[in-house]
Amino acid sequence: MVTARPAPQDAPGTRPPASGPTRLPALRELAGSVPDPELPVITLAELGVLRSVSEPEPGRVEVELTPTYTGCPALETMAEDVERALTAAGVQRVTVRTVFSPPWSTDDISEEGRRKLAEHGVAPPRPGTGRDGPVPVRLSPARRADGLTEQIRCPHCRAAGTELLSRFSSTACTSLRRCLACREPFDHFKEV
Amino acid sequence: MTATAPPALALLPPADDALVLSHRLGEWAGHAPVLEEEVALANIALDLLGQARALYAELRDELGSEDEIAYLREERAFRNCQLVEQPNEDFAHTIVRQLYFSAYQLPLHHRLASCVPVAAKAAQETAYHLDHAEQWTLRLGDGTEESHARMQRAADALWRYTGELFEPIEGLDIDWHGLRAEWSGTLTDVFGRAGLTVPDGPGTGAWSAGAGRQGLHTEPFGRMLAEMQHLHRSHPGASW
Numbered sequence: 001m002v003t004a005r006p007a008p009q010d011a012p013g014t015r016p017p018a019s020g021p022t023r024l025p026a027l028r029e030l031a032g033s034v035p036d037p038e039l040p041v042i043t044l045a046e047l048g049v050l051r052s053v054s055e056p057e058p059g060r061v062e063v064e065l066t067p068t069y070t071g072c073p074a075l076e077t078m079a080e081d082v083e084r085a086l087t088a089a090g091v092q093r094v095t096v097r098t099v100f101s102p103p104w105s106t107d108d109i110s111e112e113g114r115r116k117l118a119e120h121g122v123a124p125p126r127p128g129t130g131r132d133g134p135v136p137v138r139l140s141p142a143r144r145a146d147g148l149t150e151q152i153r154c155p156h157c158r159a160a161g162t163e164l165l166s167r168f169s170s171t172a173c174t175s176l177r178r179c180l181a182c183r184e185p186f187d188h189f190k191e192v
Numbered sequence: 193m194t195a196t197a198p199p200a201l202a203l204l205p206p207a208d209d210a211l212v213l214s215h216r217l218g219e220w221a222g223h224a225p226v227l228e229e230e231v232a233l234a235n236i237a238l239d240l241l242g243q244a245r246a247l248y249a250e251l252r253d254e255l256g257s258e259d260e261i262a263y264l265r266e267e268r269a270f271r272n273c274q275l276v277e278q279p280n281e282d283f284a285h286t287i288v289r290q291l292y293f294s295a296y297q298l299p300l301h302h303r304l305a306s307c308v309p310v311a312a313k314a315a316q317e318t319a320y321h322l323d324h325a326e327q328w329t330l331r332l333g334d335g336t337e338e339s340h341a342r343m344q345r346a347a348d349a350l351w352r353y354t355g356e357l358f359e360p361i362e363g364l365d366i367d368w369h370g371l372r373a374e375w376s377g378t379l380t381d382v383f384g385r386a387g388l389t390v391p392d393g394p395g396t397g398a399w400s401a402g403a404g405r406q407g408l409h410t411e412p413f414g415r416m417l418a419e420m421q422h423l424h425r426s427h428p429g430a431s432w
Contacts, residue, residue: 067242067313069238069239069242069313069317070239070242070243070245070246070310070313070314070317071238071239071240071241071242071243071245072242073238098246099309100246100309100310100312100313101309101312101313102312103312103313103315103316104313105316165228166228166229166231166232167232167320167323167324167327168228168231168232168234168235168236168320168324169231170231172235172238172239172317176228176231190320192316192317
């Protein structure tokens with residue numbers, strides 16, 4: 001999906017200190033504040049895809065990102081944006097690595113992230129899914145084994161009655177639903 | 193991580209399965225019966241492409257870059273099963289191919305999750321792929337006379353390519369019999385509810401048993417590969 005992406009934060013307010021105990025947390029905050037390229041209302045930290053920031057040697061910062069989906073086309077853009085943000089803050093060398101283990105789960109989205117998604121018109125994922133690894137999420141109504149009881153609410157009018165239109169929507173991580181009350185279609189962040 | 197990682201080359205067959213099926217599904221772009229389905233098939237294709245890329249990355253030392261592996265190998269070097277290279281045909285064929293393959297890929301990913309990092313991630317995605325195929329199988333199998341007949345025809349036609357899925361892949365130390373039992377269980381259950389008959393027979397053609405894994409492919413694969421590779425081969429090093 002091609003989406004307009006906002007300019008990454010090229011000019012952060014404060015540069016991370018060149019050394020000392022606050023350097024890594026400051027770098028982590030900076031990397032985490034980069035907006036998600038497809039859902040720019042939330043940051044990489046809020047989405048839960050920033051796994052670690054380390055400095056294996058002075059001047060070289062290593063960042064680990066994990067994809068929401070293996071084929072997530074935004075991952076390369078995320079890596080570039082993180083690299084740009086850190087370079088702009090004075091880091092000489094940035095390496096961004098992709099890690100798959102443990103797999104990202106929608107439970108990794110922060111409370112703030114969920115709130116922003118809902119505000120943006122995307123129904124946030126319901127908590128408490130699949131965190132413990134490869135348990136198949138069977139979605140057939142007849143065999144709901146995923147243990148989800150909470151309803152997916154319409155992000156526009158908050159009505160609880162919504163229906164599934166398509167399991168796959170504008171991005172790999174969302175499904176398309178429609179509100180039975182206000183009839184508005186909306187994206188829902190699929191639980192994984 | 194609990195188990196030892198398999199030798200990198202053992203990941204080539206599952207990686208090629210994912211790439212080839214991804215390309216086949218991509219062929220639906222612009223042709224799917226409804227817009228939602230167009231998006232769904234493209235999303236599934238994208239997941240599979242991501243899985244293929246992650247696995248190819250593990251093969252860099254043996255086979256080179258992702259692009260070299262995907263675009264510069266000849267037909268005989270591909271280790272995908274013959275099922276995934278079969279043409280899309282009508283929508284029923286595509287759905288049955290998805291069902292046969294996802295019902296195999298999901299328990300395969302579960303078995304590989306402890307030793308191949310991307311498999312645990314991929315299992316989350318494959319669960320959605322299987323669900324998608326299952327819902328369509330129920331809808332079409334238990335739909336009109338026409339949709340039922342087409343589904344049964346597709347199920348019968350593709351059956352001969354399923355036996356190969358359970359030929360053990362060298363280096364993947366998993367319980368292949370259990371995998372087959374799980375796959376059969378899923379199919380019996382879904383086909384039963386869809387009013388379809390699980391085909392009988394050995395699940396292999398006269399000459400095709402295990403062939404894709406040895407680099408022997410069916411005639412449509414060469415054409416698919418020609419289309420998939422021609423841009424890269426005509427314009428080496430081209431980028432967007």
